[in-house]
Amino acid sequence: MIPRELDLCVTNKCNMNCLYCYAAGKNLENKSLTLEEMKKAVLMYFEAALSEKRKIDKISVSGGEPLTHWDAVSRFILWFSKHTPQDVNAEIFTNGLLLDKDKAKLILDNGFKLRISFDGLKKTHDASRVSVSGKSSFDGFMKNFNSFPLSLKKRCEVVPIVSERNVADMADNMKFLMDLGFACVKPSFVLDEVWKKQSFKILTRQFDLLKELLKKQKKYSLKFEKIALKNLSGGLKEFSASNEISVGTDGWFYPSSLISASVAAKSEAFKKRYRVGNINRGIDTEKFGKLRESAFKDIKKSKAELYLGCLLCMHYSSKVKKVDFEKLLLSGDQIAKITAASGLGEISS
Numbered sequence: 001m002i003p004r005e006l007d008l009c010v011t012n013k014c015n016m017n018c019l020y021c022y023a024a025g026k027n028l029e030n031k032s033l034t035l036e037e038m039k040k041a042v043l044m045y046f047e048a049a050l051s052e053k054r055k056i057d058k059i060s061v062s063g064g065e066p067l068t069h070w071d072a073v074s075r076f077i078l079w080f081s082k083h084t085p086q087d088v089n090a091e092i093f094t095n096g097l098l099l100d101k102d103k104a105k106l107i108l109d110n111g112f113k114l115r116i117s118f119d120g121l122k123k124t125h126d127a128s129r130v131s132v133s134g135k136s137s138f139d140g141f142m143k144n145f146n147s148f149p150l151s152l153k154k155r156c157e158v159v160p161i162v163s164e165r166n167v168a169d170m171a172d173n174m175k176f177l178m179d180l181g182f183a184c185v186k187p188s189f190v191l192d193e194v195w196k197k198q199s200f201k202i203l204t205r206q207f208d209l210l211k212e213l214l215k216k217q218k219k220y221s222l223k224f225e226k227i228a229l230k231n232l233s234g235g236l237k238e239f240s241a242s243n244e245i246s247v248g249t250d251g252w253f254y255p256s257s258l259i260s261a262s263v264a265a266k267s268e269a270f271k272k273r274y275r276v277g278n279i280n281r282g283i284d285t286e287k288f289g290k291l292r293e294s295a296f297k298d299i300k301k302s303k304a305e306l307y308l309g310c311l312l313c314m315h316y317s318s319k320v321k322k323v324d325f326e327k328l329l330l331s332g333d334q335i336a337k338i339t340a341a342s343g344l345g346e347i348s349s
């Protein structure tokens, strides 16, 4: 069994140290994939997908911060755009601190979506997204983004994270981001928090404010992308094909980017348990299928009925951080139901 998406964790270097980061921010190993390793991983994944007649949805380039590894990443983007089928979507995630006009143009002109992790107003962004240099990461990104012509800004997408810490400012943050000129604003929720009761009330109020805003201003409603939710109505088969297989900087494949990039999952024994192949030896699709099945069973034991889109990340996060999975799912269930009731969520199977 092979899923529809491949994630390439190209480096675990990062110039930030975000509070909710599971990845590179706190990882000082500074390991990266070489260009040849990135190509190998992609070709190996394509071959496995082809042998299962699996339609490929997407290739993601993530990290750590991919732009700290720009030499290899830029060459990978050029190679990918020339040597892979045009109907495969490709995207790169960045915190934007090293993003300039030329890099943005190279990424976008070669068919990659440019997704920027940026949470909104200065007080929100800087509170969670801490730069390694100690300078404001909000100021760092805004300086870069403000130098872009509007035509380039309109091609970039922003992915803000809503957490219990910033939910009270959610509508203001979304408005701020929609005004900045991005092509679209695609929020998602932090994946390993169990929210307190009063936070759900705040979320409901914030969705009301956001809905008002989107109703009043057509230009906003065109930019807001609905929040991904899941109901698992497609059963194990759909669940197994969903989300990604991820290759880490060690050249091993894992069932989720949370494990391949995770600081907490550095233990060799932990990683060994979840390895599903290697870029030199091939992908172990049978083990991948078994891990998906076991995750599905764990999720279905819960009383939760609706889930946040990053369900697999939640599953593996609970294992890495030893958070109570049932509590996490029930908290996610509440958030997902409030989101769905607001009309600003999109449920898939």
Ligand code: SF4
Binding pocket: 014, 015, 016, 017, 018, 020, 021, 022, 023, 024, 025, 026, 063, 064, 065, 095, 117
């Ligand atoms: S969330 Fe992204 S930008 Fe922030 S520390 Fe982690 S890898 Fe770096």
